[in-house]
Amino acid sequence: MNKKIDAFDVVILTWNSEETLNNTISSIKKNLKLNRIILIDRFSKDRTIEIAKKHDVILHQNDLDLAHARRYGIQQVETEWFAFIDSDVVIKNENLLDEFSKFSKINNVGWIQSSVLPLKPHWQYIYRKHQHKSKLKSKLRSNIKVNKFDYGCLCTLIKTKAARDWIPPYNFIGAGEDKLLGRHVCLIKGYNSIKTKTYVLHYMSDAAKKPFWNGSGARRIGYYNILDILKLLIGSFPYSLWASIATRCPLIIPKYLKWRFNYLRGWLKPKKYETLDRNELEGD
DSSP, rough: OOOOOOOOOEEEEEESSSHHHHHHHHHHHHHHHEEEEEEOOOOOOHHHHHHHHHHHOOEEEEEOHHHHHHHHHHHOOOOSSEEEEEETTTSSSSHHHHHHHHTTTSEEEEEEEEEEESSSSHHHHHHHHHEEEHHOOOOOOOOOOOOOOOOOSSSSEEEEEHHTTOOOOOSSSSHHHHHHHHHIIIIISEEEEEEEEEEEEOTTTTTTHHHHHHHHHHHTTOOOOOHHHHHHHHHHHHHHHHHHHTTTTHHHHOOOOOOOOHHHHHOHHHHHHHHOOGSSSSSO
């Protein structure tokens, strides 16, 4: 039987997260082996702090951008491994802990990233669920390496010593900071990455605005150049057609293409969309 990983710290970044935070923390407590929950809040104006205090978390408040808030959270960690988990993510069951435990024992692994199933918008839920099933049926199995373009911190277990010395390269990073951290751990420090077959649920309340925001972040950190963006956009046509046919959901085609197009718009106008206030972003 696989020995469980030692208890680890979980870092959650919040900002007006009252709609999902209680479910997020409850699922973490139920399904992971916790040392502490460290919550870094950007002076929320809703019930976020009230909810957090009911769960007896370690609370810090500051006005840092996402990248520097992540770095601040890493500095608070006191365990060998820690996890970044977004405030709108829910863990389904203990299978994720089993995979965290198994992969953390593999030599030189420092980044264990959960698969993610977005619940909103509905077309993306259908598309991603089909994509996830296809990967499980393939010969890639569960211990697939994370692509260097796909590093994310929605729910990711990280070896602390691999991330402790990370310093964000810019004064302000509003999106894409998780990709910079992943590249630091895996490409600069030389640790291996693994993606789990167990997925977590992502409520993604700002789904319509997210591609603008992510496109802006990609431009800001030099994550994609214009040719990369155009390749993604052109590749969206056959990819969305295949996904639409496979899932019998024709809505995927226009929605997926619009998602990619809005990503391009965010990349072309980074200053307009880099704000941390997602409520100011243009919706769907």
